[in-house]
Amino acid sequence: MVAATTSSTISVTLRVWRQAGPKALGQFKDYAAKDLNSNMSFLEMLDVVNDELTLKGEEPIAFAHDCREGICGTCSLTINGKPHGPGKGIATCQTYMRSFHDGDIIVVEPFRAAAFPLIKDLVVDRTSFDKIMQAGGFITARAGSAPEANAAPVPKGDSDLAMDAAQCIGCGACVAACKNASAMLFVSAKVGHLGLLPQGQAERDRRVLAMVHTMDEEGFGNCTNQYECSAACPKTISHDFIARMNRDYLGATLRSAFKPEAASSGGGA
Amino acid sequence: MNLVGSLFGSSIGRKIVMAVTGVILIGFVVGHLVGNLQIFQHPDHLNGYAQFLHQLGPLLWVARIGLIVAVVLHIWAATVLTLENKKARGSDYGFKHTIQATLASRAMRWTGFVVLAFLIYHLAHFTLGLVQTETFKETAPLNHYSMTKDYRVAGFTVVTAGADVANVYNMVVLGFQNKVVSLFYIISVGLLSLHLLHGFDSLFQSLGLRNAKWSALLHKAALVLCLVYFLGNLAIPGAVLAGKLQPHAAKVAPAVQR
Numbered sequence: 036m037v038a039a040t041t042s043s044t045i046s047v048t049l050r051v052w053r054q055a056g057p058k059a060l061g062q063f064k065d066y067a068a069k070d071l072n073s074n075m076s077f078l079e080m081l082d083v084v085n086d087e088l089t090l091k092g093e094e095p096i097a098f099a100h101d102c103r104e105g106i107c108g109t110c111s112l113t114i115n116g117k118p119h120g121p122g123k124g125i126a127t128c129q130t131y132m133r134s135f136h137d138g139d140i141i142v143v144e145p146f147r148a149a150a151f152p153l154i155k156d157l158v159v160d161r162t163s164f165d166k167i168m169q170a171g172g173f174i175t176a177r178a179g180s181a182p183e184a185n186a187a188p189v190p191k192g193d194s195d196l197a198m199d200a201a202q203c204i205g206c207g208a209c210v211a212a213c214k215n216a217s218a219m220l221f222v223s224a225k226v227g228h229l230g231l232l233p234q235g236q237a238e239r240d241r242r243v244l245a246m247v248h249t250m251d252e253e254g255f256g257n258c259t260n261q262y263e264c265s266a267a268c269p270k271t272i273s274h275d276f277i278a279r280m281n282r283d284y285l286g287a288t289l290r291s292a293f294k295p296e297a298a299s300s301g302g303g304a
Numbered sequence: 305m306n307l308v309g310s311l312f313g314s315s316i317g318r319k320i321v322m323a324v325t326g327v328i329l330i331g332f333v334v335g336h337l338v339g340n341l342q343i344f345q346h347p348d349h350l351n352g353y354a355q356f357l358h359q360l361g362p363l364l365w366v367a368r369i370g371l372i373v374a375v376v377l378h379i380w381a382a383t384v385l386t387l388e389n390k391k392a393r394g395s396d397y398g399f400k401h402t403i404q405a406t407l408a409s410r411a412m413r414w415t416g417f418v419v420l421a422f423l424i425y426h427l428a429h430f431t432l433g434l435v436q437t438e439t440f441k442e443t444a445p446l447n448h449y450s451m452t453k454d455y456r457v458a459g460f461t462v463v464t465a466g467a468d469v470a471n472v473y474n475m476v477v478l479g480f481q482n483k484v485v486s487l488f489y490i491i492s493v494g495l496l497s498l499h500l501l502h503g504f505d506s507l508f509q510s511l512g513l514r515n516a517k518w519s520a521l522l523h524k525a526a527l528v529l530c531l532v533y534f535l536g537n538l539a540i541p542g543a544v545l546a547g548k549l550q551p552h553a554a555k556v557a558p559a560v561q562r
Binding site: 117255 | 306319394400401404505511515516
Protein backbone atom coordinates (compact mmCIF):
# COMPACT_ATOMS: atom_id res chain seq x y z
CA MET A 36 0.00 0.00 0.00
CA VAL A 37 1.23 3.45 -0.83
CA ALA A 38 1.62 5.77 2.13
CA ALA A 39 -0.88 8.60 2.02
CA THR A 40 1.82 11.24 2.26
CA THR A 41 3.46 10.21 -1.00
CA SER A 42 0.38 10.44 -3.15
CA SER A 43 -1.16 13.48 -4.69
CA THR A 44 -4.27 13.60 -6.79
CA ILE A 45 -4.60 14.68 -10.38
CA SER A 46 -7.51 15.19 -12.72
CA VAL A 47 -7.27 14.52 -16.41
CA THR A 48 -9.53 14.35 -19.43
CA LEU A 49 -9.49 11.05 -21.28
CA ARG A 50 -10.19 11.16 -25.00
CA VAL A 51 -11.01 7.52 -25.63
CA TRP A 52 -11.69 5.68 -28.86
CA ARG A 53 -15.13 4.09 -28.56
CA GLN A 54 -16.25 1.56 -31.10
CA ALA A 55 -19.10 -0.84 -30.36
CA GLY A 56 -17.84 -3.61 -32.63
CA PRO A 57 -15.60 -4.51 -35.56
CA LYS A 58 -18.03 -3.13 -38.14
CA ALA A 59 -19.33 -0.20 -36.09
CA LEU A 60 -18.19 3.35 -36.69
CA GLY A 61 -15.72 4.46 -34.03
CA GLN A 62 -15.20 7.89 -32.54
CA PHE A 63 -13.37 9.68 -29.76
CA LYS A 64 -15.31 10.42 -26.61
CA ASP A 65 -14.16 12.56 -23.71
CA TYR A 66 -14.34 11.42 -20.10
CA ALA A 67 -13.37 13.45 -17.06
CA ALA A 68 -11.26 11.43 -14.63
CA LYS A 69 -11.14 13.46 -11.43
CA ASP A 70 -9.12 13.29 -8.22
CA LEU A 71 -7.08 10.28 -9.18
CA ASN A 72 -4.38 8.94 -6.92
CA SER A 73 -1.28 9.72 -8.96
CA ASN A 74 0.24 6.37 -8.01
CA MET A 75 -2.53 4.49 -9.78
CA SER A 76 -1.49 2.58 -12.83
CA PHE A 77 -3.09 3.58 -16.10
CA LEU A 78 -5.21 0.42 -16.03
CA GLU A 79 -6.36 1.07 -12.46
CA MET A 80 -7.38 4.54 -13.55
CA LEU A 81 -9.45 2.98 -16.35
CA ASP A 82 -11.01 0.63 -13.75
CA VAL A 83 -12.08 3.67 -11.73
CA VAL A 84 -13.49 5.40 -14.80
CA ASN A 85 -15.32 2.20 -15.76
CA ASP A 86 -16.81 1.89 -12.27
CA GLU A 87 -18.21 5.37 -12.60
CA LEU A 88 -19.54 4.63 -16.09
CA THR A 89 -21.20 1.45 -14.83
CA LEU A 90 -22.85 3.32 -11.97
CA LYS A 91 -24.14 5.87 -14.45
CA GLY A 92 -25.55 3.04 -16.54
CA GLU A 93 -23.13 3.65 -19.42
CA GLU A 94 -21.16 1.01 -21.30
CA PRO A 95 -17.70 0.65 -19.70
CA ILE A 96 -14.60 1.10 -21.86
CA ALA A 97 -13.36 -2.27 -23.12
CA PHE A 98 -9.59 -2.74 -22.77
CA ALA A 99 -7.33 -5.78 -22.67
CA HIS A 100 -5.36 -6.61 -19.52
CA ASP A 101 -4.20 -9.59 -17.56
CA CYS A 102 -1.12 -9.88 -15.35
CA ARG A 103 -0.69 -6.15 -14.69
CA GLU A 104 2.99 -6.63 -13.96
CA GLY A 105 4.46 -6.21 -17.41
CA ILE A 106 5.09 -9.81 -18.35
CA CYS A 107 2.03 -11.16 -20.12
CA GLY A 108 1.75 -8.84 -23.12
CA THR A 109 -2.02 -8.56 -22.89
CA CYS A 110 -2.39 -4.87 -22.15
CA SER A 111 -2.14 -2.62 -25.14
CA LEU A 112 -3.42 0.95 -25.66
CA THR A 113 -1.80 3.71 -27.64
CA ILE A 114 -1.54 6.61 -25.22
CA ASN A 115 -0.92 10.02 -26.78
CA GLY A 116 0.26 8.32 -29.95
CA LYS A 117 2.78 6.01 -28.27
CA PRO A 118 2.02 2.36 -27.57
CA HIS A 119 2.08 1.67 -23.81
CA GLY A 120 2.30 5.37 -22.99
CA PRO A 121 5.14 7.83 -22.46
CA GLY A 122 7.57 5.67 -20.48
CA LYS A 123 10.47 3.74 -21.99
CA GLY A 124 10.68 -0.01 -21.54
CA ILE A 125 7.36 -0.45 -19.74
CA ALA A 126 3.92 -1.73 -20.60
CA THR A 127 0.67 0.17 -20.08
CA CYS A 128 0.12 -1.64 -16.80
CA GLN A 129 3.39 -0.17 -15.53
CA THR A 130 2.50 3.35 -16.60
CA TYR A 131 1.42 5.41 -13.62
CA MET A 132 -0.75 8.48 -13.51
CA ARG A 133 2.19 10.42 -12.05
CA SER A 134 3.61 10.39 -15.59
CA PHE A 135 0.91 12.89 -16.50
CA HIS A 136 0.09 16.38 -15.36
CA ASP A 137 -3.03 17.77 -13.77
CA GLY A 138 -5.38 18.97 -16.50
CA ASP A 139 -3.81 16.87 -19.28
CA ILE A 140 -5.93 15.64 -22.13
CA ILE A 141 -4.86 12.03 -22.67
CA VAL A 142 -5.71 10.45 -26.02
CA VAL A 143 -6.28 6.70 -25.69
CA GLU A 144 -6.53 4.61 -28.84
CA PRO A 145 -6.35 0.94 -29.70
CA PHE A 146 -3.25 -0.55 -31.38
CA ARG A 147 -4.04 0.21 -35.00
CA ALA A 148 -3.07 -2.25 -37.74
CA ALA A 149 -4.99 -4.07 -40.43
CA ALA A 150 -3.56 -7.35 -39.08
CA PHE A 151 -4.94 -6.49 -35.61
CA PRO A 152 -8.67 -6.14 -36.34
CA LEU A 153 -10.57 -4.21 -33.71
CA ILE A 154 -12.95 -6.18 -31.52
CA LYS A 155 -14.34 -3.44 -29.31
CA ASP A 156 -13.23 -0.02 -28.10
CA LEU A 157 -9.55 -0.50 -27.22
CA VAL A 158 -9.39 -4.26 -27.67
CA VAL A 159 -7.83 -5.67 -30.83
CA ASP A 160 -7.45 -9.23 -32.05
CA ARG A 161 -3.78 -10.24 -32.08
CA THR A 162 -4.37 -13.79 -33.32
CA SER A 163 -2.10 -13.04 -36.29
CA PHE A 164 0.87 -13.18 -33.88
CA ASP A 165 -0.22 -16.67 -32.81
CA LYS A 166 -0.33 -17.75 -36.44
CA ILE A 167 3.23 -16.51 -36.95
CA MET A 168 4.33 -18.46 -33.87
CA GLN A 169 2.57 -21.59 -35.11
CA ALA A 170 4.46 -21.28 -38.39
CA GLY A 171 7.86 -21.73 -36.73
CA GLY A 172 8.28 -19.99 -33.39
CA PHE A 173 9.10 -23.20 -31.59
CA ILE A 174 11.59 -26.02 -31.38
CA THR A 175 10.43 -29.49 -32.29
CA ALA A 176 11.83 -31.07 -29.17
CA ARG A 177 11.22 -34.44 -27.65
CA ALA A 178 8.52 -34.36 -25.03
CA GLY A 179 9.28 -35.74 -21.61
CA SER A 180 11.43 -34.79 -18.70
CA ALA A 181 13.83 -31.86 -18.83
CA PRO A 182 17.13 -32.75 -20.55
CA GLU A 183 20.42 -32.68 -18.71
CA ALA A 184 21.37 -29.02 -18.33
CA ASN A 185 24.88 -29.30 -19.76
CA ALA A 186 24.01 -31.59 -22.67
CA ALA A 187 23.92 -28.62 -25.03
CA PRO A 188 26.54 -26.06 -23.99
CA VAL A 189 25.60 -22.44 -24.75
CA PRO A 190 28.20 -19.65 -24.60
CA LYS A 191 27.26 -17.00 -22.07
CA GLY A 192 27.17 -14.22 -24.66
CA ASP A 193 24.81 -16.17 -26.89
CA SER A 194 22.56 -17.06 -24.02
CA ASP A 195 22.39 -13.43 -22.87
CA LEU A 196 21.60 -12.24 -26.37
CA ALA A 197 18.97 -14.97 -26.78
CA MET A 198 17.48 -13.83 -23.49
CA ASP A 199 17.28 -10.23 -24.77
CA ALA A 200 15.17 -11.48 -27.65
CA ALA A 201 13.23 -13.93 -25.51
CA GLN A 202 11.98 -11.04 -23.40
CA CYS A 203 9.44 -10.31 -26.13
CA ILE A 204 5.99 -10.60 -24.59
CA GLY A 205 4.23 -10.50 -27.95
CA CYS A 206 2.15 -7.45 -27.07
CA GLY A 207 2.22 -5.94 -30.55
CA ALA A 208 3.50 -2.49 -29.55
CA CYS A 209 6.09 -2.72 -32.35
CA VAL A 210 3.31 -3.15 -34.90
CA ALA A 211 1.28 -0.36 -33.34
CA ALA A 212 4.22 2.05 -33.32
CA CYS A 213 5.33 1.32 -36.88
CA LYS A 214 3.86 3.60 -39.50
CA ASN A 215 3.72 0.53 -41.75
CA ALA A 216 2.26 -1.76 -39.08
CA SER A 217 5.23 -4.04 -39.61
CA ALA A 218 5.76 -7.03 -37.32
CA MET A 219 9.48 -7.27 -38.08
CA LEU A 220 10.61 -6.63 -34.50
CA PHE A 221 8.29 -9.29 -33.07
CA VAL A 222 9.20 -11.89 -35.69
CA SER A 223 12.90 -11.06 -35.51
CA ALA A 224 12.87 -11.44 -31.71
CA LYS A 225 11.37 -14.91 -32.03
CA VAL A 226 13.66 -15.89 -34.90
CA GLY A 227 16.70 -14.45 -33.11
CA HIS A 228 15.89 -16.02 -29.78
CA LEU A 229 15.76 -19.57 -31.15
CA GLY A 230 18.38 -18.99 -33.83
CA LEU A 231 20.99 -18.09 -31.21
CA LEU A 232 20.64 -21.32 -29.29
CA PRO A 233 21.97 -24.75 -30.29
CA GLN A 234 18.52 -26.27 -29.85
CA GLY A 235 17.18 -23.99 -32.54
CA GLN A 236 19.74 -24.77 -35.24
CA ALA A 237 18.10 -27.79 -36.89
CA GLU A 238 15.03 -25.79 -37.88
CA ARG A 239 16.71 -22.42 -38.23
CA ASP A 240 16.24 -21.95 -42.00
CA ARG A 241 12.78 -23.43 -42.11
CA ARG A 242 11.76 -21.26 -39.14
CA VAL A 243 12.78 -17.91 -40.59
CA LEU A 244 11.29 -18.68 -44.00
CA ALA A 245 8.00 -19.92 -42.56
CA MET A 246 7.60 -17.13 -39.99
CA VAL A 247 8.37 -14.38 -42.51
CA HIS A 248 6.01 -15.99 -45.02
CA THR A 249 3.19 -16.08 -42.46
CA MET A 250 3.97 -12.53 -41.35
CA ASP A 251 3.54 -11.37 -44.96
CA GLU A 252 0.37 -13.42 -45.38
CA GLU A 253 -1.19 -11.92 -42.28
CA GLY A 254 -0.92 -8.48 -43.86
CA PHE A 255 1.78 -6.83 -41.78
CA GLY A 256 3.74 -4.05 -43.46
CA ASN A 257 7.42 -3.73 -44.34
CA CYS A 258 10.32 -2.21 -42.49
CA THR A 259 11.43 1.32 -43.38
CA ASN A 260 14.24 1.27 -40.82
CA GLN A 261 12.91 4.09 -38.66
CA TYR A 262 13.14 1.97 -35.53
CA GLU A 263 9.98 3.29 -33.91
CA CYS A 264 9.35 -0.35 -32.96
CA SER A 265 12.34 -0.76 -30.67
CA ALA A 266 11.71 2.70 -29.20
CA ALA A 267 8.16 1.67 -28.29
CA CYS A 268 8.96 -1.89 -27.19
CA PRO A 269 8.11 -2.38 -23.48
CA LYS A 270 11.05 -4.80 -23.34
CA THR A 271 13.39 -2.48 -25.33
CA ILE A 272 14.21 -5.24 -27.78
CA SER A 273 16.78 -3.96 -30.24
CA HIS A 274 16.16 -3.59 -33.96
CA ASP A 275 19.53 -5.32 -34.35
CA PHE A 276 17.43 -8.48 -34.29
CA ILE A 277 15.74 -7.29 -37.48
CA ALA A 278 19.12 -7.01 -39.21
CA ARG A 279 19.90 -10.47 -37.89
CA MET A 280 16.62 -11.83 -39.26
CA ASN A 281 17.26 -10.19 -42.65
CA ARG A 282 20.66 -11.87 -42.76
CA ASP A 283 19.14 -15.20 -41.71
CA TYR A 284 16.38 -14.87 -44.28
CA LEU A 285 18.81 -14.14 -47.10
CA GLY A 286 21.02 -17.08 -46.11
CA ALA A 287 18.07 -19.43 -45.66
CA THR A 288 16.65 -18.43 -49.05
CA LEU A 289 19.95 -19.16 -50.78
CA ARG A 290 20.51 -22.41 -48.91
CA SER A 291 16.96 -23.68 -49.45
CA ALA A 292 17.26 -22.98 -53.18
CA PHE A 293 20.23 -25.34 -53.45
CA LYS A 294 19.27 -27.82 -50.76
CA PRO A 295 19.07 -31.32 -52.19
CA GLU A 296 16.07 -33.42 -51.35
CA ALA A 297 16.43 -37.02 -50.30
CA ALA A 298 14.96 -39.64 -52.61
CA SER A 299 12.91 -40.90 -49.71
CA SER A 300 11.65 -37.43 -48.79
CA GLY A 301 8.05 -37.37 -47.75
CA GLY A 302 8.21 -40.77 -46.16
CA GLY A 303 8.68 -41.55 -42.52
CA ALA A 304 7.71 -39.46 -39.55
CA MET B 305 9.31 -20.47 -52.29
CA ASN B 306 12.04 -20.36 -54.90
CA LEU B 307 14.89 -17.88 -54.98
CA VAL B 308 13.30 -15.36 -57.35
CA GLY B 309 9.94 -15.70 -55.64
CA SER B 310 11.51 -15.04 -52.25
CA LEU B 311 13.42 -12.01 -53.49
CA PHE B 312 10.56 -10.35 -55.32
CA GLY B 313 7.57 -11.73 -53.47
CA SER B 314 8.43 -11.40 -49.79
CA SER B 315 8.71 -8.38 -47.53
CA ILE B 316 12.38 -8.94 -46.69
CA GLY B 317 13.19 -9.97 -50.29
CA ARG B 318 11.88 -6.68 -51.63
CA LYS B 319 13.86 -4.78 -49.03
CA ILE B 320 16.93 -6.64 -50.25
CA VAL B 321 16.09 -5.59 -53.82
CA MET B 322 15.74 -2.03 -52.55
CA ALA B 323 19.10 -2.23 -50.78
CA VAL B 324 21.05 -3.88 -53.61
CA THR B 325 19.73 -1.45 -56.23
CA GLY B 326 20.47 1.31 -53.71
CA VAL B 327 24.11 0.22 -53.47
CA ILE B 328 24.39 0.25 -57.27
CA LEU B 329 22.85 3.71 -57.50
CA ILE B 330 24.95 5.13 -54.67
CA GLY B 331 28.03 3.75 -56.42
CA PHE B 332 26.91 5.41 -59.61
CA VAL B 333 26.13 8.86 -58.18
CA VAL B 334 29.42 8.95 -56.29
CA GLY B 335 31.41 7.81 -59.34
CA HIS B 336 29.50 10.26 -61.51
CA LEU B 337 30.36 13.13 -59.17
CA VAL B 338 34.04 12.18 -58.99
CA GLY B 339 34.18 12.08 -62.80
CA ASN B 340 32.44 15.42 -63.09
CA LEU B 341 34.75 17.13 -60.63
CA GLN B 342 37.34 17.00 -63.41
CA ILE B 343 35.66 20.21 -64.54
CA PHE B 344 37.96 21.98 -62.08
CA GLN B 345 40.93 20.82 -64.13
CA HIS B 346 41.87 21.78 -67.67
CA PRO B 347 38.97 21.22 -70.15
CA ASP B 348 41.08 18.35 -71.58
CA HIS B 349 40.11 16.29 -68.56
CA LEU B 350 36.31 16.54 -68.62
CA ASN B 351 36.14 16.46 -72.41
CA GLY B 352 38.61 13.60 -72.63
CA TYR B 353 36.68 11.72 -69.94
CA ALA B 354 33.38 12.20 -71.82
CA GLN B 355 34.99 11.07 -75.05
CA PHE B 356 36.43 8.03 -73.27
CA LEU B 357 32.98 7.05 -71.96
CA HIS B 358 31.49 7.39 -75.46
CA GLN B 359 34.27 5.27 -76.91
CA LEU B 360 33.23 2.43 -74.62
CA GLY B 361 30.42 1.77 -77.10
CA PRO B 362 28.61 -1.47 -76.16
CA LEU B 363 30.14 -1.38 -72.66
CA LEU B 364 28.54 2.02 -72.11
CA TRP B 365 25.19 0.51 -73.02
CA VAL B 366 25.72 -2.40 -70.66
CA ALA B 367 26.29 0.12 -67.87
CA ARG B 368 23.34 2.24 -68.94
CA ILE B 369 20.97 -0.72 -69.11
CA GLY B 370 22.24 -1.93 -65.74
CA LEU B 371 21.50 1.48 -64.23
CA ILE B 372 18.08 1.68 -65.85
CA VAL B 373 17.21 -1.76 -64.46
CA ALA B 374 18.44 -0.66 -61.01
CA VAL B 375 16.35 2.53 -61.13
CA VAL B 376 13.25 0.65 -62.31
CA LEU B 377 13.62 -2.05 -59.64
CA HIS B 378 14.29 0.57 -56.95
CA ILE B 379 11.11 2.44 -57.89
CA TRP B 380 9.14 -0.79 -58.29
CA ALA B 381 10.17 -2.01 -54.81
CA ALA B 382 9.42 1.39 -53.29
CA THR B 383 5.98 1.48 -54.88
CA VAL B 384 4.98 -2.06 -53.94
CA LEU B 385 6.32 -1.73 -50.39
CA THR B 386 4.59 1.62 -49.88
CA LEU B 387 1.25 0.35 -51.13
CA GLU B 388 1.52 -2.68 -48.85
CA ASN B 389 2.46 -0.47 -45.94
CA LYS B 390 -0.54 1.77 -46.43
CA LYS B 391 -2.80 -1.27 -46.55
CA ALA B 392 -1.16 -2.78 -43.47
CA ARG B 393 -1.61 0.38 -41.43
CA GLY B 394 -5.35 0.43 -42.20
CA SER B 395 -6.71 3.24 -40.05
CA ASP B 396 -4.64 6.17 -38.90
CA TYR B 397 -4.12 7.31 -35.34
CA GLY B 398 -6.07 10.32 -34.11
CA PHE B 399 -3.01 11.47 -32.18
CA LYS B 400 0.01 11.60 -34.49
CA HIS B 401 3.27 11.00 -32.72
CA THR B 402 6.76 10.06 -33.76
CA ILE B 403 9.15 8.72 -31.14
CA GLN B 404 12.50 8.95 -32.88
CA ALA B 405 12.18 8.52 -36.66
CA THR B 406 14.55 10.91 -38.43
CA LEU B 407 13.49 13.65 -40.82
CA ALA B 408 15.43 11.98 -43.64
CA SER B 409 13.59 8.69 -43.08
CA ARG B 410 10.20 10.35 -43.01
CA ALA B 411 10.90 12.35 -46.16
CA MET B 412 12.09 9.37 -48.26
CA ARG B 413 9.08 9.29 -50.57
CA TRP B 414 9.14 13.03 -51.26
CA THR B 415 12.89 13.24 -51.72
CA GLY B 416 12.57 10.19 -53.98
CA PHE B 417 10.00 11.93 -56.17
CA VAL B 418 12.18 15.03 -56.51
CA VAL B 419 15.22 12.92 -57.36
CA LEU B 420 13.23 11.12 -60.09
CA ALA B 421 12.08 14.45 -61.55
CA PHE B 422 15.65 15.69 -61.38
CA LEU B 423 16.98 12.54 -63.04
CA ILE B 424 14.58 13.00 -65.96
CA TYR B 425 15.55 16.67 -66.32
CA HIS B 426 19.25 15.90 -65.99
CA LEU B 427 19.08 13.30 -68.79
CA ALA B 428 17.08 15.69 -70.98
CA HIS B 429 19.63 18.40 -70.22
CA PHE B 430 23.07 16.83 -70.59
CA THR B 431 22.48 13.45 -72.25
CA LEU B 432 19.67 13.96 -74.74
CA GLY B 433 19.88 17.71 -75.26
CA LEU B 434 16.13 18.28 -75.12
CA VAL B 435 16.40 21.37 -72.93
CA GLN B 436 18.88 24.25 -73.22
CA THR B 437 19.66 23.03 -76.72
CA GLU B 438 21.66 26.20 -77.41
CA THR B 439 24.44 24.91 -75.14
CA PHE B 440 24.17 21.17 -75.85
CA LYS B 441 27.43 19.39 -76.59
CA GLU B 442 26.35 18.16 -80.01
CA THR B 443 24.34 21.11 -81.27
CA ALA B 444 25.90 24.22 -79.72
CA PRO B 445 28.07 26.52 -81.86
CA LEU B 446 31.10 25.78 -79.68
CA ASN B 447 30.53 22.06 -79.84
CA HIS B 448 34.01 21.12 -80.95
CA TYR B 449 36.97 20.81 -78.73
CA SER B 450 40.45 19.99 -79.81
CA MET B 451 42.38 18.05 -77.16
CA THR B 452 45.65 19.75 -76.25
CA LYS B 453 47.01 16.74 -74.37
CA ASP B 454 46.44 13.00 -74.19
CA TYR B 455 43.73 11.81 -71.78
CA ARG B 456 44.82 8.79 -69.83
CA VAL B 457 42.88 6.24 -67.81
CA ALA B 458 44.90 3.91 -65.60
CA GLY B 459 48.05 4.81 -67.51
CA PHE B 460 46.60 4.07 -70.94
CA THR B 461 46.08 6.86 -73.39
CA VAL B 462 42.42 6.67 -74.34
CA VAL B 463 42.02 10.02 -76.10
CA THR B 464 44.98 11.43 -77.97
CA ALA B 465 46.08 15.05 -78.18
CA GLY B 466 44.61 16.84 -81.17
CA ALA B 467 41.48 14.68 -81.20
CA ASP B 468 38.33 16.61 -81.97
CA VAL B 469 35.81 15.87 -79.25
CA ALA B 470 32.45 17.15 -77.99
CA ASN B 471 32.78 20.17 -75.74
CA VAL B 472 31.15 18.90 -72.56
CA TYR B 473 33.06 21.43 -70.49
CA ASN B 474 31.41 24.38 -72.20
CA MET B 475 28.01 22.71 -72.16
CA VAL B 476 28.15 22.37 -68.37
CA VAL B 477 29.50 25.85 -67.72
CA LEU B 478 27.07 27.57 -70.10
CA GLY B 479 24.19 25.43 -68.79
CA PHE B 480 24.84 26.40 -65.19
CA GLN B 481 25.09 30.09 -66.04
CA ASN B 482 21.30 29.91 -66.03
CA LYS B 483 20.52 30.68 -62.38
CA VAL B 484 17.17 28.85 -62.34
CA VAL B 485 18.74 25.68 -63.70
CA SER B 486 21.61 25.89 -61.22
CA LEU B 487 19.26 26.44 -58.31
CA PHE B 488 17.16 23.45 -59.37
CA TYR B 489 20.29 21.31 -59.50
CA ILE B 490 21.46 22.48 -56.09
CA ILE B 491 18.09 21.86 -54.42
CA SER B 492 17.76 18.46 -56.11
CA VAL B 493 21.18 17.21 -55.08
CA GLY B 494 20.47 18.53 -51.58
CA LEU B 495 17.35 16.39 -51.40
CA LEU B 496 19.22 13.49 -53.00
CA SER B 497 21.81 13.79 -50.23
CA LEU B 498 19.01 13.64 -47.65
CA HIS B 499 17.64 10.58 -49.47
CA LEU B 500 21.07 8.96 -49.33
CA LEU B 501 21.44 9.77 -45.63
CA HIS B 502 18.62 7.40 -44.74
CA GLY B 503 19.24 5.10 -47.69
CA PHE B 504 22.91 4.47 -46.96
CA ASP B 505 22.19 3.79 -43.31
CA SER B 506 19.21 1.59 -44.16
CA LEU B 507 20.80 -0.63 -46.74
CA PHE B 508 23.11 -2.15 -44.14
CA GLN B 509 20.11 -2.96 -41.96
CA SER B 510 18.16 -4.46 -44.88
CA LEU B 511 21.10 -6.63 -45.88
CA GLY B 512 21.59 -7.65 -42.26
CA LEU B 513 25.02 -6.06 -42.00
CA ARG B 514 24.38 -3.91 -38.98
CA ASN B 515 24.44 -4.15 -35.22
CA ALA B 516 24.83 -1.90 -32.20
CA LYS B 517 28.61 -2.26 -32.29
CA TRP B 518 29.05 -0.28 -35.43
CA SER B 519 25.70 1.41 -36.05
CA ALA B 520 27.04 4.69 -34.64
CA LEU B 521 30.04 4.54 -36.97
CA LEU B 522 27.75 3.70 -39.90
CA HIS B 523 25.55 6.65 -39.12
CA LYS B 524 28.56 8.98 -39.00
CA ALA B 525 29.84 7.52 -42.26
CA ALA B 526 26.44 8.18 -43.83
CA LEU B 527 26.52 11.78 -42.57
CA VAL B 528 30.02 12.38 -43.95
CA LEU B 529 29.22 10.72 -47.28
CA CYS B 530 26.07 12.82 -47.73
CA LEU B 531 27.73 16.06 -46.70
CA VAL B 532 30.74 15.52 -48.95
CA TYR B 533 28.47 14.39 -51.76
CA PHE B 534 26.36 17.53 -51.41
CA LEU B 535 29.33 19.88 -51.24
CA GLY B 536 30.94 18.21 -54.23
CA ASN B 537 27.77 18.67 -56.23
CA LEU B 538 27.27 22.20 -54.97
CA ALA B 539 30.78 23.10 -56.11
CA ILE B 540 30.07 22.79 -59.85
CA PRO B 541 27.04 25.08 -60.30
CA GLY B 542 28.36 27.16 -57.37
CA ALA B 543 31.66 27.83 -59.12
CA VAL B 544 29.87 28.70 -62.37
CA LEU B 545 27.51 31.12 -60.61
CA ALA B 546 30.44 32.67 -58.75
CA GLY B 547 32.22 33.18 -62.07
CA LYS B 548 35.11 30.92 -61.13
CA LEU B 549 34.42 28.61 -64.06
CA GLN B 550 34.26 30.35 -67.44
CA PRO B 551 33.48 28.85 -70.84
CA HIS B 552 36.66 27.73 -72.50
CA ALA B 553 37.54 29.69 -75.63
CA ALA B 554 37.53 26.68 -77.88
CA LYS B 555 40.12 26.61 -80.59
CA VAL B 556 37.85 25.38 -83.30
CA ALA B 557 39.51 24.46 -86.49
CA PRO B 558 36.65 24.48 -88.99
CA ALA B 559 38.57 22.27 -91.34
CA VAL B 560 38.86 19.45 -88.81
CA GLN B 561 36.41 16.74 -89.58
CA ARG B 562 34.79 14.93 -86.71
